[in-house]
Amino acid sequence: MKKYNFNAGPSMLPREVIENTARQILDFNGSGLSLMEISHRAKDFQPVVDEAMALIKELLQVPEGYSVVFLGGGASLQFYQVPLNLLRTKAAYLNTGTWAKKALKEAKRVGEVVEVASSADANYTFIPKDYVVPADVDYFHITTNNTIYGTEIRKDLDVPVPLVADMSSDIFSRPVDVSKYDCIYAGAQKNLAMAGVTVIIVKDAVLGQTGRDIPTMLDYRTHIEKGSMFNTPPVVPIYSMLETLRWVKRMGGVEAMDRLAQERAKIVYDEIDRNRLFRGTVVKEDRSLMNLCFVMNDEYVELEKPFFDFATERGMVGIKGHRSVGGFRASCYNAQTIEGVNALVAAMRDFEKTV
Numbered sequence: 001m002k003k004y005n006f007n008a009g010p011s012m013l014p015r016e017v018i019e020n021t022a023r024q025i026l027d028f029n030g031s032g033l034s035l036m037e038i039s040h041r042a043k044d045f046q047p048v049v050d051e052a053m054a055l056i057k058e059l060l061q062v063p064e065g066y067s068v069v070f071l072g073g074g075a076s077l078q079f080y081q082v083p084l085n086l087l088r089t090k091a092a093y094l095n096t097g098t099w100a101k102k103a104l105k106e107a108k109r110v111g112e113v114v115e116v117a118s119s120a121d122a123n124y125t126f127i128p129k130d131y132v133v134p135a136d137v138d139y140f141h142i143t144t145n146n147t148i149y150g151t152e153i154r155k156d157l158d159v160p161v162p163l164v165a166d167m168s169s170d171i172f173s174r175p176v177d178v179s180k181y182d183c184i185y186a187g188a189q190k191n192l193a194m195a196g197v198t199v200i201i202v203k204d205a206v207l208g209q210t211g212r213d214i215p216t217m218l219d220y221r222t223h224i225e226k227g228s229m230f231n232t233p234p235v236v237p238i239y240s241m242l243e244t245l246r247w248v249k250r251m252g253g254v255e256a257m258d259r260l261a262q263e264r265a266k267i268v269y270d271e272i273d274r275n276r277l278f279r280g281t282v283v284k285e286d287r288s289l290m291n292l293c294f295v296m297n298d299e300y301v302e303l304e305k306p307f308f309d310f311a312t313e314r315g316m317v318g319i320k321g322h323r324s325v326g327g328f329r330a331s332c333y334n335a336q337t338i339e340g341v342n343a344l345v346a347a348m349r350d351f352e353k354t355v
């Protein structure tokens with residue numbers, strides 16, 4: 001049976017990305033060696049890194065004066081590495097979910113942190129909007145897409161200080177005005193690649209300003225100077241990311257990704273709002289286009305498991321909601337197809353008819 005992958009992360013990738021990466025794992029560029037067994041210093045691998053960096057700059061229109069870095073450690077390492085490199089005295093954070101809270105906690109190890117607003121008391125069902133970002137902070141940190149709760153800040157905010165953003169779960173799903181950000185980071189396993197590589201886009205001029213003695217491996221400048229080859233980078237994840245970036249470009253770039261995301265999300269949210277069995281979990285204006293969360297309506301809560309089984313029998317995978325929200329979460333990253341969301345909606349409709 002055909003499977004429809006709604007996993008929240010690691011998650012669905014375009015089939016051709018997986019096939020092309022698999023081919024290179026078996027025989028890298030006709031060398032008779034696997035991508036897994038070549039040196040990252042092999043002359044054939046440098047072009048992979050170069051092309052991936054160039055495509056990131058091209059697709060996101062990264063201005064001059066920014067560097068792209070590929071590291072291991074996931075977005076979680078960036079929760080600490082970002083303040084270590086960027087926080088001089090004080091930073092502001094917006095607390096919109098589990099990942100935002102973790103980022104805030106690590107920043108506190110480094111310097112003074114102002115939590116400008118939080119929706120924790122409402123189980124993160126909305127993005128706070130009534131807040132003032134102090135003008136004397138070094139940066140304002142946001143989590144653009146809250147993967148667990150299903151809310152999203154889908155525009156580049158206007159605030160009096162530079163932005164820093166965790167874009168792990170919505171990077172390359174829309175155009176971004178990179179000039180508003182001092183730093184953007186993303187673990188690749190949601191929208192970009194297999195797990196193992198983290199992308200950091202950082203403004204060069206903000207580095208080296210903290211007066212802090214930063215350990216070599218944690219200093220962005222180490223990796224910028226060496227083109228992300230200071231030590232052994234995650235070779236296969238970087239290759240799979242290159243294939244995804246090529247795919248994004250072939251598909252029409254981030255504008256096309258944005259249109260597709262809107263289209264997919266409308267199909268699913270329209271059904272959530274129409275179907276008497278279900279309701280969405282967050283305020284409509286903040287709904288994520290990437291992680292679509294819904295639960296059974298109160299009078300049908302006992303049907304949660306039966307619907308899950310019904311959908312699973314029809315090939316849906318990974319639709320169980322995170323334990324802190326419950327219900328269901330349909331993750332629709334760039335690779336998700338209209339066919340996939342239509343299959344989910346058909347399951348929701350057909351299940352309603354059985355009740």
Ligand SMILES: *Cc1c(COP(=O)(O)O)cnc(C)c1O
Nearest residue numbers: 074075076099147166168169187
């Ligand atoms: C998944 C996720 C993370 C954690 O990423 P790791 O690479 O596993 O550390 C952080 N932030 C957001 C928004 C995420 O979706």
